[in-house]
Amino acid sequence: MTDDLAEARDRELVQRIRRGDGEAFRGLFGRYSPSAMSLARRVVRQPFLAEEIVQEAFLAVWRSPGGYDPQRGSVRSWLMGMVHHRAVDAVRREESQRRRSEESQLSDPVIQPDPADDVVDELGLPEERRAVRAALEGLPDEQRQVIELMYFDGLSQSKISDKLGLPLGTVKSRTLLGMKRLRSAIGGLPR
Amino acid sequence: MIRDHTRIEELIAIRSIGGLDPQEQAELEREMASHGPDCEECRRLETEYGEVAGRLAFALDPVALRPGFAEETLGLALGERSPASRQGPGGGRWRPLVAVAAALVLFVGGAVLGAAVFGGGNEVPPQATVLALEPQDPSLLGTVTAAFTPGEPGIYLQGSGLEPLPSDQVYELWVIEGDTPAAAVCVAPSEDGSVFGFADKEVTGSEVLAVTVEPSTCSDAPTTPPRWAGQVTSA
DSSP states (O other): OOHHHHHHHHHHHHHHHHTTOHHHHHHHHHHHHHHHHHHHHHHHOOHHHHHHHHHHHHHHHHHOGGGOOGGGOOHHHHHHHHHHHHHHHHHHHHTOHHHHHHHHTTSOOSOOOOTTHHHHOOTTHHHHHHHHHHHHHTSOHHHHHHHHHHHTTOOOHHHHHHHHTOOHHHHHHHHHHHHHHHHHHHOOOOO | OOOOOHHHHHHHHHHHTTOOOHHHHHHHHHHHHHHOTTOHHHHHHHHHHHHHHHHHGGGSOOOOOOTTHHHHHHHHHHTOOOHHHHOOTTGGGGHHHHHHTTTOOOOSOOHHHHHHHHOSSSOOOTTOEEEEEEESSTTOOSEEEEEEOTTSEEEEEEEESOOOOOTTEEEEEEEEETTEEEEEEEEOOOTTSOEEEEEEEEOOSSOEEEEEEEETTOOSSOOSOOSEEEEOOOO
16 A cells, blocks of 8 residues: 555544544554554663553544644654654653663664564555665665664764764764755655 | 745754754754744744654564553543543532433433434434433524443434534533543534534443533543533433
8 A cells, every 4th residue: 555545544543533533543553553662662661661651642642633733744753753752751851861872782773674564564564664764774874873873762962972972063964964865765745 | 035944954853853952952942933933944844854753763663562551552542531530620510510401311212313313324323322412501502412322332422503613622522420521522513513423432321411612622621611411311
């Protein structure tokens, strides 16, 4: 199924959630909760905290589905954005970045084969994963590194500067260049 | 005049993936404020980098959920109407409503009535019980009814001839047990003043159903007095 059709399906689910349709909520949860949990676990590295974050994010969808504005992007980006913001906030609150950063050096790499795609995903998500991974792989190493530390490890640019021993300006410029490339590769909004 | 967005783009890109330090967050807010809320380029940059950031999540493998987690979350949402989470500050005012609400009980064996009230197009089960909700102000326009099968999940809300609402408001149905109103469904009236909504919620037989006007984001607890209400009683 194409990206646009998958997005149309997601938008229809959100519309139905706005009308209080529990089945639609169940559908959205079933479709995105495994990815949301993966993201939350990666950022906070604590399974119970990750569950709390994912649950909060989905309950926020149920309570305030009007928060989704189709003019501001796809449903999946909106949803994952809520999960990511909560996860990063949790990381900053706990001030455990140093320990987690050390752990992250031993952690799984971001880009992996995905044997679960065929089982877990439907409606274009395997294609989405391939596209996003290809876009990340297409970045120069130094740009991908700062983006991964920022997004997947929840580090601020100043923390990354300290961690890598780079001038803050270099971290900024690498991030911006990488994000511009990603925007060109995957930033198109579904219709 | 074409404004320079170089700095704003840098800050938005970094913020979208969570990397902005607090002082630069404040700088971004100042910069964007200086462009004003209608700056299309600012909005475009926020949207496009937000889209990229959200989609980065899909670089990760999905993970299996802990057994029971899905049921817990769905249960919290779909049955989310526990007194602790849904009791609004004005919850106590709902008890007098029970007495006011005129107990229009059109109960049990509502098949014929249900079909008559809801018509054939809205998929209300023919065996559903139909409760006409009483206007709480005689000047209110229109009629509002709710249909449900006692003891089974599902409430249908239907209204006709209702006054139009501003785009930022909706009608919201509440199921009130004791003093505690639990949100059921939000609906915006169509141009002809009709509404139809469904909530995956159970009516057991001793609640009051009420409809209020709420913000379009829907409310967790009523923020306005009920416009229509009716008490459910067991046959």
